[in-house]
Amino acid sequence: xxxxxxxxxxxxxxxxxxxxxxxxxxxxxxxxxxxxxxxxxxxxxxxxxxxxxxxxxxxxxxxxxxxxxxxxxxxxxxxxxxxxxxxxxxxxxxxxxxxxxxxxxxxxxxxxxxxxxxxxxxxxxxxxxxxxxxxxxxxxxxxxxxxxxxxxxxxxxxxxxxxxxxxxxxxxxxxxxxxxx
Amino acid sequence: xxxxxxxxxxxxxxxxxxxxxxxxxxxxxxxxxxxxxxxxxxxxxxxxxxxxxxxxxxxxxxxxxxxxxxxxxxxxxxxxxxxxxxxxxxxxxxxxxxxxxxxxxxxxxxxxxxxxxxxxxxxxxxxxxxxxxxxxxxxxxxxxxxxxxxxxxxxxxxxxxxxxxxxxxxxxxxxxxxxxxxxxxxxxxxxxxxxxxxxxxxxxxxxxxxxxxxxxxxxxxxxxxxxxxxxxxxxxxxxxxxxxxxxxxxxxxxxxxxxxxxxxxxxxxxxxxxxxxxxxxxxxxxxxxxxxxxxxxxxxxxxxxxxxxx
Numbered sequence: 219x220x221x222x223x224x225x226x227x228x229x230x231x232x233x234x235x236x237x238x239x240x241x242x243x244x245x246x247x248x249x250x251x252x253x254x255x256x257x258x259x260x261x262x263x264x265x266x267x268x269x270x271x272x273x274x275x276x277x278x279x280x281x282x283x284x285x286x287x288x289x290x291x292x293x294x295x296x297x298x299x300x301x302x303x304x305x306x307x308x309x310x311x312x313x314x315x316x317x318x319x320x321x322x323x324x325x326x327x328x329x330x331x332x333x334x335x336x337x338x339x340x341x342x343x344x345x346x347x348x349x350x351x352x353x354x355x356x357x358x359x360x361x362x363x364x365x366x367x368x369x370x371x372x373x374x375x376x377x378x379x380x381x382x383x384x385x386x387x388x389x390x391x392x393x394x395x396x397x398x399x
Numbered sequence: 400x401x402x403x404x405x406x407x408x409x410x411x412x413x414x415x416x417x418x419x420x421x422x423x424x425x426x427x428x429x430x431x432x433x434x435x436x437x438x439x440x441x442x443x444x445x446x447x448x449x450x451x452x453x454x455x456x457x458x459x460x461x462x463x464x465x466x467x468x469x470x471x472x473x474x475x476x477x478x479x480x481x482x483x484x485x486x487x488x489x490x491x492x493x494x495x496x497x498x499x500x501x502x503x504x505x506x507x508x509x510x511x512x513x514x515x516x517x518x519x520x521x522x523x524x525x526x527x528x529x530x531x532x533x534x535x536x537x538x539x540x541x542x543x544x545x546x547x548x549x550x551x552x553x554x555x556x557x558x559x560x561x562x563x564x565x566x567x568x569x570x571x572x573x574x575x576x577x578x579x580x581x582x583x584x585x586x587x588x589x590x591x592x593x594x595x596x597x598x599x600x601x602x603x604x605x606x607x608x609x610x611x612x613x614x615x616x617x618x619x620x621x622x623x624x625x626x627x628x629x630x631x632x633x634x635x636x637x638x639x640x641x642x643x644x645x646x647x648x649x650x651x652x653x654x655x656x657x658x659x660x661x662x663x664x665x666x667x668x669x670x671x672x673x674x675x676x677x678x679x680x681x682x683x684x685x686x687x688x689x690x691x692x693x694x695x696x697x698x699x700x701x702x703x704x705x706x707x708x709x
Contacts, residue, residue: 236445237452267410274414281421282441284449290434291421298414340426 220379224260227372228276231256236283248357250364253280254329257301258322259372263380266305273301289340296332300325318373322365327358502671505554510673513638513687514680517552517673518543523568534576535559535669540567543674548634550626550675556640556663556687557581557626558672569674574641575607575666582627583609583641586685590616591627594641594660607642607660618658620644623688628678636675638683 231252239249253276261269277297281290304325331354337345425434503519510517520537539545541564551558551571559573572579579596592611611618622644628637642660649656 233448237448238456241452265407267407270411270414274418277418278421279441282437284438284442284445289422289425290437291418291425295415295418295422298411298418302411336422340422 220376223375223379224264224272227256227260228253228272231368232276232279232283236280246353246356248353248360250360251326251329251357252364252368253277254297254300254326254361255322255365255368256372257297258304258318258325259369259376261301261304262307262318262321262373263376264305266302269301269303269305270298271301273297273299288337288342292333292336292340296329296336299332300329303328318369319362319365322369323358323362326361327354330354330357499671502554506552506671506673509552509554509556509639509687510675513636513683515550515552515636515673515675516677517675518545519671519673520569522571522669522672534562534573535571537569537571537672537674538567539674540565540569542566544676545569545674546676550634550636550639551672552639552675553664553669553672555665556642557635558664558666558669560634561674571672573666575662581635581641582629583624584627585616585618586623586625586688590618592655594624606645607662609642609644609658609660611656611658614653614655616656618644618647618656620646620658623663624660625685625688628682631678636678638679638685638687640688 235252239252242249257269257273257276260272264272274294274297277294278291280286280293280297281288286293304321307321331350334345334349334354337349421434424430506517506519509515518539520539520543522535523538524536535558537545537551545561545564547561547564549561551560557574559571559576559579561569562572563570574581574594574596576596581594582591583594584591590611590613592609594607594609597606597608609618609624624641624644626635626637626639626641629635640663642662644658645661646659647656648658
């Protein structure tokens with residue numbers, strides 16, 4: 219059940235991002251990144267490997283779908299790393315309610331920065347000083363602005379599902395090496 | 400956590416290596432065919448999704464565009480309306496100018512044929528306060544060299560004579576006014592007579608009554624009249640078309656023969672006229688008259704203006 223919602227969430231995020239948000243006539247030519255938020259939402263309630271797989275698959279989808287004009291694998295690399303790192307953080311009740319949004323901001327900023335850095339390494343002519351000073355912070359800010367719309371319902375749903383579903387044996391931490399799906 | 404760490408790292412490492420490999424493959428020209436297939440597949444997935452989203456969101460998109468354009472739309476509409484008004488006014492002005500130009504040309508033609516020296520003028524008002532007399536006011540006066548009893552013509556023929564002159568305006572007694580009498584003769588002959596105006600008050604359809612001096616003279620409808628000319632060129636210079644005989648009234652027992660004459664000019668729509676300030680050196684006789692129209696049209700007045708009056 220949880221796995222199904224995860225897949226649905228990721229597919230939904232990718233499709234909405236590619237088909238709707240990327241074509242909105244937003245100022246400065248960039249919009250919030252729902253995919254990063256979806257990966258954060260999945261990774262927060264999962265393990266590092268779960269986050270990495272989610273990030274890799276969605277990133278690969280974003281790399282392949284048409285509006286993308288960068289090298290295939292670039293987004294997958296960055297999102298995979300991001301998902302892994304977010305997955306290493308714990309979403310425990312001890313943290314304040316703002317914790318997921320803080321993580322989302324960090325993730326968005328990191329993904330924007332990592333994407334630009336990979337571009338710099340690959341010699342992307344569009345990456346310049348303005349990218350780091352202006353676009354990466356703007357990208358992270360916009361993503362955080364819309365994050366409550368996605369993160370709040372998704373996290374609530376996932377908590378609800380974890381509480382009600384009797385954990386089967388594959389979810390036991392001693393089976394899968396501390397993997398909390 | 401500890402126990403799963405190597406496996407986690409393995410998975411992560413594999414994923415990262417795959418990513419890097421893809422990036423390298425895609426950025427190299429000679430190996431890009433590996434990733435081209437993936438792109439094509441992505442496009443196949445994307446196209447229907449995108450089309451669906453387009454269909455679903457096009458009303459929203461239109462509304463968004465309309466909203467973002469709304470603040471400027473008001474200004475834009477005002478601007479366009481203003482421009483529209485300007486252009487309409489310009490167009491009307493141009494039509495008016497063309498009309499005036501045509502009238503001036505006719506006037507020049509007439510003055511050239513007759514050898515008259517004219518001062519062009521614009522008819523300003525038609526009605527005087529009582530509305531008894533048939534007069535018009537011109538926008539020329541003493542400073543333009545206008546004097547009383549000068550002949551006023553337009554491109555079609557005789558209009559009247561100057562009655563009074565101010566500094567900048569002149570009053571013209573139209574030839575249709577009841578107080579107006581013009582010495583005239585029949586075209587091509589020496590039969591003479593007097594053309595009286597018949598209008599007692601403003602009446603657009605008033606014609607001229609032509610009274611032949613010789614009771615035995617023959618006159619038939621369709622014949623045209625020109626001014627006879629007065630001594631010294633005042634009040635009327637010779638040779639100006641007056642009108643066309645419409646109907647001959649053969650009253651038994653009358654001492655003179657009279658005929659009803661349609662004025663050559665359209666008295667109802669005077670615009671550009673000319674005041675003859677100097678008479679021709681010699682009588683132009685019938686040379687100012689336009690060529691005789693066809694026999695069919697002979698019954699009808701020869702110019703458009705006179706046709707309007709009928």
